[in-house]
Amino acid sequence: MYNTLLLLSALLFLILQSTLFQLIVWAPLQGAVPSLVFPLILFIGVHEHSLARGAALSFIIGYTTDLIGIAPIGLFSSTYVAIFLLARAIGLRFATQTALRQMGLTFPFTLAHSGLIIILLAIFGRDAYVPRTLYRFIFPHAVATSFISPFVFRFAQFIYITITPFQGNSKRIPF
Numbered sequence: 001m002y003n004t005l006l007l008l009s010a011l012l013f014l015i016l017q018s019t020l021f022q023l024i025v026w027a028p029l030q031g032a033v034p035s036l037v038f039p040l041i042l043f044i045g046v047h048e049h050s051l052a053r054g055a056a057l058s059f060i061i062g063y064t065t066d067l068i069g070i071a072p073i074g075l076f077s078s079t080y081v082a083i084f085l086l087a088r089a090i091g092l093r094f095a096t097q098t099a100l101r102q103m104g105l106t107f108p109f110t111l112a113h114s115g116l117i118i119i120l121l122a123i124f125g126r127d128a129y130v131p132r133t134l135y136r137f138i139f140p141h142a143v144a145t146s147f148i149s150p151f152v153f154r155f156a157q158f159i160y161i162t163i164t165p166f167q168g169n170s171k172r173i174p175f
Contacts (some may be wrong), residue, residue, distance in 0.1 A: 002163040006044070009159065010061045012036050013152070014068050034144035037061055038113065039152035041080050044172060045087025049158060058084035072124070078114050080175055083109060099150035104150035110142040 013036035017090030021033045041058055048054035068078070087109065117137065122131040 002159065003053065005163060006040070009155065010037050010040055010121075012064060013040065017119060018068065019035040025086050032140040032144045034148040035110065035141070036148060036152060037065060038083075038110060038145055039149035040104070041084055042087050042106060042109055042149075042154055043153055045084040047156075048088070054056070054084055054088065056110050068081065075117065075120060077111055077123060079120070082116065083113050086112075093154060099153075102150045102153045103146040105140050107146040110145045111138060114141060116136040 017033070017036045028036075041061065044054050044057055048057070058080040059077050062080030063073075065071070065076040065080070067075045118131045118134055118138070121134070122128070124133065
């Protein structure tokens with residue numbers, strides 16, 4: 001049930017993100033469209049107990065992003081799994097308790113993810129000019145994603161608290 005709700009919320013975030021892209025095109029700062037799914041991947045990486053289940057969720061969310069977006073198939077599915085594993089390896093469970101720390105966690109991870117996307121597009125992409133035109137959107141995208149991340153973390157934490165049963169004497173803080 002928890003995995004299904006995470007996948008459905010990721011699909012909802014993807015649809016909302018594509019709608020935001022159409023609405024924010026007129027903004028004076030180009031590229032300031034947040035990624036609503038990326039903080040969800042970080043949440044899964046920080047809070048998921050099973051490595052296989054978290055990697056599978058990240059892969060499915062990335063593959064759905066590839067299908068809905070215009071990215072080459074496998075681009076986001078591989079990078080989302082890599083970011084999940086990086087967040088899991090670093091183990092930043094303590095860093096996601098306040099909104100400021102969530103934003104501080106999301107910003108460098110978004111920069112790393114965007115850089116990885118541009119590097120992979122430069123290596124495997126058909127057009128060599130695409131990475132050259134996308135590099136200037138990295139910083140506004142990272143700032144916008146970090147500003148929206150506390151809301152996504154709260155939503156994912158709400159799903160986590162509501163759906164998963166309390167186990168033993170573990171005390172979970174809802175927000």
